Amino acid sequence: MSYMDNFSLNGKIALITGASYGIGFAIATGMAKAGATIVFNDIKQELVDKGLAAYKEIGIDAKGYVCDVTNEEQVNELVKKIESEVGVIDILVNNAGIIKRIPMCDMTAAEFRQVIDVDLNAPFIVSKAVIPSMIKKGHGKIINICSMMSELGRETVSAYAAAKGGLKMLTRNICSEYGQYNIQCNGIGPGYIATPQTAPLREPQPDGSKHPFDSFILAKTPANRWGDPEDLAGPAVFLASDASNFVNGHVLYVDGGILAYIGKQP
Ligand code: NAP
Ligand code: GCO
Numbered sequence: 001m002s003y004m005d006n007f008s009l010n011g012k013i014a015l016i017t018g019a020s021y022g023i024g025f026a027i028a029t030g031m032a033k034a035g036a037t038i039v040f041n042d043i044k045q046e047l048v049d050k051g052l053a054a055y056k057e058i059g060i061d062a063k064g065y066v067c068d069v070t071n072e073e074q075v076n077e078l079v080k081k082i083e084s085e086v087g088v089i090d091i092l093v094n095n096a097g098i099i100k101r102i103p104m105c106d107m108t109a110a111e112f113r114q115v116i117d118v119d120l121n122a123p124f125i126v127s128k129a130v131i132p133s134m135i136k137k138g139h140g141k142i143i144n145i146c147s148m149m150s151e152l153g154r155e156t157v158s159a160y161a162a163a164k165g166g167l168k169m170l171t172r173n174i175c176s177e178y179g180q181y182n183i184q185c186n187g188i189g190p191g192y193i194a195t196p197q198t199a200p201l202r203e204p205q206p207d208g209s210k211h212p213f214d215s216f217i218l219a220k221t222p223a224n225r226w227g228d229p230e231d232l233a234g235p236a237v238f239l240a241s242d243a244s245n246f247v248n249g250h251v252l253y254v255d256g257g258i259l260a261y262i263g264k265q266p
Pocket of ligand 2: 099101146147148149154157160189190191192193197198201
């Protein structure tokens with residue numbers, strides 16, 4: 001056995017939520033390259049189909065299901081279906097998420113609740129659905145996709161920051177409650193990553209100049225670039241593999257150094 005076998009996901013089944021594209025798709029691709037069988041869901045059939053085609057194009061025979069992760073009944077049905085059609089889930093990545101950028105006092109309670117529902121309640125619902133079989137199997141890996149906003153606030157993202165801060169503590173609590181069953185639950189805190197979710201923050205100005213937020217993030221990032229979704233695949237494979245069996249309740253920030261840096265002097 002070579003030392004690198006510790007990082008292998010051969011024989012493992014990984015469910016990545018909301019993984020038709022973006023960060024979830026990149027993490028699933030990395031896990032597939034490490035040997036995992038990939039299962040994903042998205043909220044609409046057309047997105048699942050789009051995802052299946054994208055995985056197929058890169059040689060990954062993924063399984064896709066329609067499921068709204070905020071709906072407990074649909075999630076329980078999804079897990080039952082996966083267990084009968086594919087097998088027991090060894091690795092769960094709670095990736096599905098939304099953001100609403102609205103000043104707090106302009107945000108309705110319904111809008112606030114919607115973000116909490118997807119970004120915090122759903123990881124609770126999906127984790128709760130997969131843990132019993134992980135306990136029976138004697139092992140499991142849960143990876144929650146947190147955020148810079150698990151640590152920092154900023155204008156207009158109150159609901160998102162509250163959800164991602166809560167997700168950091170849910171990560172620690174699943175670790176505390178289920179570590180005894182050889183289940184490791186960790187978070188990944190991406191920095192600013194170039195995906196559809198952050199596209200509005202990178203939109204060039206009408207005169208062709210950079211979006212102010214784009215320039216702001218480059219000045220705040222020692223790596224002086226936005227992250228690519230692929231930057232998250234290696235850390236996710238590590239946290240899904242036997243190489244991290246004694247890492248639990250940790251949030252691994254994959255941020256190009258933003259959290260460590262005061263920012264470039266203007
Ligand atoms: P994205 O491009 O917006 O993709 C999010 C995915 O989640 C989409 O496929 C979306 O489907 C799906 N989704 C949303 N609500 C869902 C629901 N109720 N049920 C099932 N699927 C649902 O986002 P991303 O940038 O890849 O981000 C993925 C995760 O990383 C999120 O949790 C996000 O908060 C987190 N994150 C992102 C960044 C970043 O800079 N991009 C940084 C830190 C953390 P639809 O297209 O139908 O909505
Ligand atoms: C925002 C961004 C961020 C990123 C990410 C940073 O509006 O500030 O969307 O929230 O999505 O969470 O880690």
